[in-house]
Amino acid sequence: MTRPRRVSLFATCLIDQFFPAVGMSVVRVLERCGLEVDFPEGQTCCGQPAFNSGYHPEARAVARSWLKAFASSEVVVAPSGSCVSMIRNFYPELFHDSPSELAEARALAARTYEFSEFLVNVLKLDDVGAPARPGVVTLHDSCHLLRELKLKDPARRLLAHVPDLELKEMIASTECCGFGGTFAVKFGPLSSALADDKLKEAVATGASEVVACDMSCLMHLDGRARRSGLPIRCRHLAEVLAGES
Amino acid sequence: MGLDQRIDVALENLHLQQALTSVCRGFYTVREQAAAAVPDWEELRSRANAAKREVIENLPRYLDQLEAAVKARGGQVFRAVDGAAACRYIGEVMSRRNVRTVVKSKSMATEEIELNHFLEHAGVEPVETDLGEYIIQLAGEAPFHIIAPSIHKTRYDVAKLFKEKLNVDLDPNDIPGMCALARRTLREKFLNAGVGISGVNMAVAETGTVVIVENEGNARLCTSVPPVHIAVMGIEKVIPRVPDLAVFLKLLARSATGQKLSSYTSFLSGPRREGEPDGPEEFHVIFLDNGRSKIQANPRTREALYCIRCGACLNVCPVYRKIGGHAYPWVYSGPIGAILSPQIQGLDAEPKLPFASSLCGACREVCPVKIRIPELLLELRQTEVETAPQRHTWERLAFRIWAWTMQRSWAYELGGLMARWLGDSMPLGPAAVWAKTRELPKPPANSFRELWRKRGSRP
Numbered sequence: 001m002t003r004p005r006r007v008s009l010f011a012t013c014l015i016d017q018f019f020p021a022v023g024m025s026v027v028r029v030l031e032r033c034g035l036e037v038d039f040p041e042g043q044t045c046c047g048q049p050a051f052n053s054g055y056h057p058e059a060r061a062v063a064r065s066w067l068k069a070f071a072s073s074e075v076v077v078a079p080s081g082s083c084v085s086m087i088r089n090f091y092p093e094l095f096h097d098s099p100s101e102l103a104e105a106r107a108l109a110a111r112t113y114e115f116s117e118f119l120v121n122v123l124k125l126d127d128v129g130a131p132a133r134p135g136v137v138t139l140h141d142s143c144h145l146l147r148e149l150k151l152k153d154p155a156r157r158l159l160a161h162v163p164d165l166e167l168k169e170m171i172a173s174t175e176c177c178g179f180g181g182t183f184a185v186k187f188g189p190l191s192s193a194l195a196d197d198k199l200k201e202a203v204a205t206g207a208s209e210v211v212a213c214d215m216s217c218l219m220h221l222d223g224r225a226r227r228s229g230l231p232i233r234c235r236h237l238a239e240v241l242a243g244e245s
Numbered sequence: 246m247g248l249d250q251r252i253d254v255a256l257e258n259l260h261l262q263q264a265l266t267s268v269c270r271g272f273y274t275v276r277e278q279a280a281a282a283v284p285d286w287e288e289l290r291s292r293a294n295a296a297k298r299e300v301i302e303n304l305p306r307y308l309d310q311l312e313a314a315v316k317a318r319g320g321q322v323f324r325a326v327d328g329a330a331a332c333r334y335i336g337e338v339m340s341r342r343n344v345r346t347v348v349k350s351k352s353m354a355t356e357e358i359e360l361n362h363f364l365e366h367a368g369v370e371p372v373e374t375d376l377g378e379y380i381i382q383l384a385g386e387a388p389f390h391i392i393a394p395s396i397h398k399t400r401y402d403v404a405k406l407f408k409e410k411l412n413v414d415l416d417p418n419d420i421p422g423m424c425a426l427a428r429r430t431l432r433e434k435f436l437n438a439g440v441g442i443s444g445v446n447m448a449v450a451e452t453g454t455v456v457i458v459e460n461e462g463n464a465r466l467c468t469s470v471p472p473v474h475i476a477v478m479g480i481e482k483v484i485p486r487v488p489d490l491a492v493f494l495k496l497l498a499r500s501a502t503g504q505k506l507s508s509y510t511s512f513l514s515g516p517r518r519e520g521e522p523d524g525p526e527e528f529h530v531i532f533l534d535n536g537r538s539k540i541q542a543n544p545r546t547r548e549a550l551y552c553i554r555c556g557a558c559l560n561v562c563p564v565y566r567k568i569g570g571h572a573y574p575w576v577y578s579g580p581i582g583a584i585l586s587p588q589i590q591g592l593d594a595e596p597k598l599p600f601a602s603s604l605c606g607a608c609r610e611v612c613p614v615k616i617r618i619p620e621l622l623l624e625l626r627q628t629e630v631e632t633a634p635q636r637h638t639w640e641r642l643a644f645r646i647w648a649w650t651m652q653r654s655w656a657y658e659l660g661g662l663m664a665r666w667l668g669d670s671m672p673l674g675p676a677a678v679w680a681k682t683r684e685l686p687k688p689p690a691n692s693f694r695e696l697w698r699k700r701g702s703r704p
Contacts, residue, residue, distance in 0.1 A: 180603025
């Protein structure tokens with residue numbers, strides 16, 4: 001596609017309500033790349049929690065209002081692989097028996113991008129002018145970003161251009177962190193045990209930060225790391241690129 | 246014990262989790278290497294998927310063809326509607342031939358129908374001859390893994406078991422010695438067994454050939470030494486033509502153990518014919534339905550029947566690696582178990598099983614026949630909440646309120662404000678469960694949209 005001038009931010013409900021600094025970081029990076037950012041106020045959630053729990057009518061109702069909120073957007077950017085996968089891969093399933101909504105969902109999904117994907121694959125930028133960040137980080141490949149959107153390289157390419165930052169890959173970076181949406185509370189101890197495995201590999205790299213493209217994984221890992229007193233912090237890629245300390 | 250309790254038990258055994266993770270990562274690594282060495286791997290997966298789709302969508306026709314082909318070669322076919330029918334048929338063969346000992350090679354289908362229990366009650370001694378199966382038979386346990394049934398047993402466990410059950414003292418570090426003991430014991434059984442029972446990896450409809458892959462040679466002995474061979478086959482194991490074997494054999498061993506081909510691949514077509522030096526006098530193939538027709542009837546979830554039981558999805562599954570095979574409600578564990586068991590046993594047997602997944606999708610990525618396991622889990626979740634509303638009264642109410650709220654940005658904003666306020670002072674519901682094992686995020690004073698409004702549309 002041609003390089004857009006204006007993008008609509010889908011902040012995701014989690015970032016909007018609990019991690020506003022990540023949302024601001026996304027805006028700063030996009031503006032630094034010369035884009036005009038808008039935030040359609042009608043947005044709430046993509047509907048994934050209900051869809052993944054088996055409540056399709058409820059998910060459909062929320063998905064419908066998502067489509068309405070972004071109907072006039074030229075391009076939508078969201079700092080979450082999981083939410084973008086919901087829109088791109090599962091909205092068609094959700095609206096399979098409603099041709100007009102299906103067409104609308106497909107059209108909007110085709111102009112909706114995950115943050116790192118948008119920077120690297122659409123804007124064709126590996127270097128977004130991130131400030132120097134001395135230190136070692138490690139990267140967690142979020143499952144839906146990796147396996148449903150097939151995005152493994154963009155985050156790595158962006159991190160490679162952050163001055164003074166060293167990316168040390170952990171063993172099994174592609175293994176699940178154990179969050180899994182409602183799984184995290186339906187199977188709390190199991191979910192946390194999976195976070196322990198992930199954190200063990202992350203700490204073993206010597207990194208001081210785990211970076212990922214999904215706040216849900218990071219909220220889970222950070223919550224477990226703090227509970228266990230581990231010396232590692234969890235940061236969204238946008239925060240690193242924006243230079244958030 | 247329910248699923249939650251079994252998970253709790255499994256989570257207490259840290260040693261087992263570490264061992265399981267290292268074994269599974271090992272299997273995963275050799276599978277990756279084996280797959281990478283085949284240039285048309287993805288093409289093979291697509292062809293296997295297409296062949297399975299063709300079979301499952303036309304199952305009755307292929308079973309008729311297979312039955313005719315087996316009979317044409319002098320074999321006998323029995324169609325068992327369920328496990329009890331299969332066991333009865335096997336029991337009849339035993340009494341007709343007055344059999345006391347049966348040797349078995351590894352078969353998930355016979356685990357599924359609990360054939361060993363049936364035989365023991367009928368006064369017949371069943372002997373598992375695959376080393377892993379032999380170990381769990383001595384221990385009185387179910388398989389822990391589809392292809393590696395006793396991976397949860399250490400050498401010390403095995404030495405102790407052999408001491409208890411076979412009354413032989415062996416050094417736990419003498420693994421070759423333990424293997425030799427099993428081999429000696431089993432060799433006797435092979436020579437004295439009246440019937441050999443095997444599973445079936447594939448059965449070729451056009452030729453009536455039963456294909457069995459294995460690494461120990463025990464299946465070949467089971468199917469050729471005793472005078473009778475009974476092969477128990479889940480009806481989904483039929484494949485159309487001989488050339489399809491080139492696809493499935495290439496995929497199966499690589500996906501399972503990273504081998505190009507397993508050590509033994511047997512093609513068995515009928516009983517011994519005139520002038521042949523060996524082979525059984527009788528050759529029976531049991532077509533086991535046991536709920537499979539019910540799965541086949543549902544076009545949205547029937548691809549669970551494409552499974553070739555390679556175990557690759559178990560090896561990559563983060564949940565399986567933590568909880569192991571015995572936490573699952575039935576003999577099939579891991580991701581494939583989570584989509585097969587609810588469909589065969591019914592969701593009532595373990596309603597939470599389809600929810601016990603983070604939906605990470607690692608299983609879908611390795612499945613050699615491209616079963617969309619996460620999507621099937623989602624289907625089963627939907628079926629569960631829609632067909633058993635009594636189990637989801639509160640959750641349904643919560644999602645209705647949630648959906649109402651999420652369709653109104655003012656209500657959502659108000660809800661967010663409350664969640665941030667409560668999250669800090671008095672976590673409720675899911676937040677309280679979360680906080681048992683993890684810290685909650687520190688709630689910010691303002692939401693993003695509040696910051697955005699304060700900032701104005703341009704900086």
